[in-house]
Amino acid sequence: MARGRAAALAVKLNFFSPLPPARSEIARQTTNLLPLLAQKAEVVVWSSEPQWNPKAETDAVVRHYDAGHPPWREINQADVTFYQMGNDPRYHHAIWQISQQHPGVVILHDLKLQHFFSGLVFHELGLNRRQYLQLVERHHGARGRVLAESHLRGLLGTEELAEQCPLAGGATENALAIIVHSQAGLGSLSEDVPVSYLPLGVSEPPPHEMRPSSVPSSTGAYRISVFGFLGPNRRLPALLRALSDFAQRDRFRLDIYGTIEGEEKIHQLVARLGLNDLVTLHGFVHEDRLDEALRRTDLVVNMRYPSMGEASASQLHLWQYGLPALVTRTAWYETLPENTVAFVRPDHEAEDIQAHLAAFLADPEKYRELGRNGRRHVIENHSIEAYANGLLEMAARAPEFQAHWIARDLALRAGAAMNAWCDSSTIDAFLPRVAEEIRTLVAENSFAALTDGVPGTSTELAKSV
Amino acid sequence: MRIIIATVQIPFVSGGAESHAEGLKSALMMEGHDAAIVTVPFNPAVPERIPDQMLACRLLDLTEIHGAPVDRLIALKFPAYLVPHPNKVVWVLHQHRAAYDLWDYPFEDLSASPRGAIVREAIRRADQQLAEAKALFANSKNVANRLSHFCGINATPLYHPPPNAESFFCADETEDYLFFPSRFSASKRQSLVLEALALTKQKVKVRFAGLPDSPEYGKRLKLLAAKLGVESRVEWLGFLAEEEKRATYARSIAVVFPPVDEDYGYITLEAMLSSKAVITCDDSGGPLEFVLHGKTGLIAKPSAAALAEALDQLWKERSVAAKYGRAGRASYEQLGLSWREVVRQLLL
Secondary structure, eight states, rough: HHHHHHOSSSOOOOOOOOOTTSSSHHHHHHHHHHHHHHHEEEEEEEEEESSOOOOOOGGGGEOOOOTOOOOOHHTTSSSEEEEOSSOOOHHHHHHHHHHHHOEEEEEESSOOOOOHHHHHTTTSSOOOHHHHHHHHHHHHHHHHHHHHHHHHHSSHHHHHHHHHHHHHHHHHTOOOEEEEESSSHHHOTTTTSSSEEEOOOOOOOOOOOSSSSSOOOOOTSSEEEEEEEBBGGGGGGEEEEEETTOTTTTGGGEESSSSSHHHHHHHHHHHHHTTTTTTEESSSOOHHHHHHHHHSEEEOOOOOOSSSSSOOOHHHHHHHHTEEEEEEHHHHHHHHHHTOEEEEOOGGGGHHHOOOHHHHHOOHHHHHHHHHHHHHHHHHHHHHHHHHHHHHHHHTTTTHHHHHHHHHHHHHHHHHHHHHOOOOOHHHHHHHHHHHHHHHHTTTTTOOOTTOTTTTHHHHHHHHO | OEEEEEEEOOOOOSSSSHHHHHHHHHHHHHTEEEEEEEEEOOOOGGGGEEEEEEEEHOOOOSETTTTOOEEEEEEEETTTSOOOTTTEEEEEOOGGGTTTTTTTTTTSSSGGGTTHHHHHHHHHHGGGGGGSSSSSSSSSSSHHHHHIIIIOOEEEEEOOOOOGGGGOOOOOOOOOOOEEEBOOOGGGGGHHHHHHTTTTOOOOEEEEESSSSSHHHHHHHHHHHHHHOOGGEEEEEEEEOHHHHHHHHHHEEEOOOOOOBBSHHHHHHHHTTTEEEEETTTTGGGGGOOBBTTTTTTOOSSHHHHHHHHHHHHHOOOOHHHHHHHHHHHHHHHHOOOOHHHHHTTTT
């Protein structure tokens, strides 16, 4: 079906993304996007995994690739290539490898990618220590390299390193353009590559049934959930300690869904704090079970500190269920309307968590209202239809992005060549001519629009020399 | 006038384009002009570097040499036709076809490169510079049509005679072979002729002349001939000097030339000058501007079976082959091709 319809469509897209059953919100988002993209474009989804959920093939052609031997002829048939980039090296290492060779539009799901890049080193996924350190130095200078060396020696945590050396540039240095999901992303990336802000899109919320009233469940307790991939920045220990110290802790049950980094330590902490009766670690659960669990949840704790900087698919997901959530007042979360979430200050975590738990017990309806507002916020600002249209608009601009890329690449190389034999005064004399000829070469209908040029050419030349 | 002919050459590869530039230079000098060829090395096998070569051409300044102005620049090939000049005339032999009609062809390097798509975009944008020329000519109608189709740019077809046109002749007696003189390349489709030979009902023999683009490709063709069991009906003549080439044309029954969408193709014209029928294919491009099916040759579908049928026909019906050949020579005369006319048009 996908092939037949595609024949009439003018735009061809490559979409490099993890696909279910990969345990990834990005995989889930791609699956939801495909029917919409396929209405207006011929889509080929490229998967480095040999198997995928057949649902993806309803709307797109899905092709397997080996990152060591990519089928360039097929890949080159598309008008533009999108790369879904996140922090999990398991799902994104092959995507990154392709993106380094074939310029495309990089969709950044995180603005701090140290987990990804150092993960490539630690899991031996195509980046060795030397290459990693060179990459960090390229983007964060000698000081960044020193910090990265400390990280490799186990002296500096990933989150701390990511705060100072986010390394998002490592995923975008060959990009035609970048898509970010937060306003903060617009300002935080290099000016060399065009960056567009596109609010992360999620599907229409499922038919929603709130718990009938503010009455606790049959256990007599309210249910708190935490879900997603649970690394150190998800603040589980802080949450557990705050719960442990909360006088009315028996009024709550805490369910934790998802893969936990350092799970054994969390188990030990739960036991040490005497929370075994209140806390259940479910591990990774499939989507259906998670959805069912969310329907039974009263409050979600979705804290992140430090944040990896980007919009949270998990937050949008829980809002679809109209669920109230405690979030850290930082990065993208900080930009959320006050009436949609309950904020926790990073430096007052325990105090704020306990205050919210107390307030919830006093007036659960007030928190439910946050969830309902959040649900409206998703519908109004994060429609997947608008997101798909945004991607298609980016695809339509591909020739413009390609021109910019070519100009930049030529400028860098010409600058490097001149640098080898020119002194600064000679370079000054040459630069305008070289920049002008690069502009002439790549400008669209250039014989009529030489003056339009391509932004950044002279700057790139100047920088490169 | 002081005139520079700007062209490119792939080092170690020589063919019609080089003869073309030399022919033009001689013609210009015959008409009393001072002419020189400026050849830029070009290596399309590394697609990532093509934009560099484009920029290099763009940065060449050929407006004056030793203080004396260059009155006209006649540019022939990509990316040499990007060299700027206030009095530039472009006579396009062909664009970089891998960025256009040959993008999908399996023997082209560009689409197999990770940066193929982006380099293609660079080439397409740069080709818009063709419109800056004072006048734009194409080597053939086929080349002009491609320019119009892909770039929306109009060019006037301008034919020219092949090198040493006056020296071609037809021998009184023919020998038992068809002749296929051309560079060995996937785009010239020597392999299709071998496959056709395997299907002919007659014991058709073909003499191939020319050098392969790469030694590997030459070996591959010979292996194919062996695999198809036609090696006894094939001769590999290698490179032939001009005189020897003309003699081989002269003694042939007919000429086989079935390339993929050829730009122009001296071989067709040389065959016609030698009074030889031409067997070509209906997707062969340039030859179709000269070969009339059933009058000066045969135009077959580009399949081994269809080509085999055409080979059989002229192999068996020698008098028909000779008749087509004579008609081809007459047709050539009617074209009125001359370098003098070419020079007149280019310097208008």
